Amino acid sequence: MKDFPSCFGENAVQVSDFSSSSSNKSAHNLVTSVYQCRFGRRSCLITVGWSKNLMGQGFSVGIDDNRDQCLCKIDVKPWLFSKRKGLKTVEAYSSKIDIYWDLSSAKFGSGPEPYEDFFVAIVSNQKMILLLGDMPKEAYKKTVATHSSSSSAHLFSKREHIYGKKIFNTKVRFLNNGQLHDLVVECDTVGVDEPCLVIRVDNKNVMQVKRLQWKFRGNHTILVDGIAVEVFWDVHNWLFSSSHGNAVFMFKSNLMSDQDSPSLSWSWSSQRALDTRTQNHGLSLVLYAWKSE
Incomplete structure (x- = not known):
C-alpha cells in the first residue's frame, strides 16, 4: 500500500518528507484516515481527508482498488456558509457510488475533522x-441504504x-466502535x-519519559x-534541530507478533510496509507534532 492511496496525489506524504519550510504549514490542518471496505466481494481502500483553511473546513474522498489504482475521487472545498450538506455521485467497479454528507450542525475541535453531530x-x-x-x-x-x-x-x-x-491534543478511538x-x-x-x-x-498519565536528551x-x-x-516517539527535531521541525508519534493498537514489531532503529517512512502487514489487526495513528513559534 502507498503511504496514502494514489487518489490523493500531492496530498500523499511520508513522514520523512516534512521539514520546517513554509510550504509545509498547510499540512498542519490536514487529517487523513484510510478505511478497508468491501464493494460486494471486492476489497477496496477509502481515504477520507479533512482540511481546514481561512474559508473553513472541507474534505475529500478517494477510493482505491486493492492494487492501489485510483478508482475515483471527490473534493468538497472548504466553505463558510454553504456546502454543509450535499450529495455527489461517482462511478467505481462499474457501479454508481453516492457520497452523502451533513455537517450543518457538526462540532469541530482545534483540527479540521468533526467529532460530533455529523x-x-x-x-x-x-x-x-x-x-x-x-x-x-x-x-x-x-x-435509504441497507446495512x-x-x-x-x-x-x-x-x-x-x-x-x-x-501541549498537543487530539481525539482517537483505538477500537472501531470503542470509546x-x-x-x-x-x-x-x-x-x-x-x-x-508525558502522554x-x-x-490520566499513561506514559512518562525522563532524560529525553x-x-x-x-x-x-x-x-x-x-x-x-x-507508542513510538521521535522528538529529535524538537531537541537538536535549529529549525522548527516536527516530532512524530505513532500509536499502534494491534496483535503483532514480536518479529513484526518495529525496532528502535525503524525509519518512520517504513510505515507504508507496516500498514500493509497489519491493516487487519488494529489502528495505526501517526501524529506529526509541530511547535508553534
Missing part, C-alpha cells in the same frame, strides 16, 4: 459501504498534524534543563480499553 455516508447499490459520524439514523433515512455485515468498514490508518507550544478518548502529548523543550515527555489519555527515540506499551497500544 455524518458522511458512502453508498453503492443501496448498500452502506462506509458511514462516518454519530448520526446513523439520519444517514440511513437520507440514503450489510459483509460491507462493514475498518479504520486501520490515520495521520494527523497537530501543533502547540508544549472516543482525549489524547494529550506534553513536552516543554524551551528553557528546560531536562525535558520530559495522557482522558487526563538520551531517549529522544523509543517505544513503550500502554493499556487503553483493555488492549495493548504500542
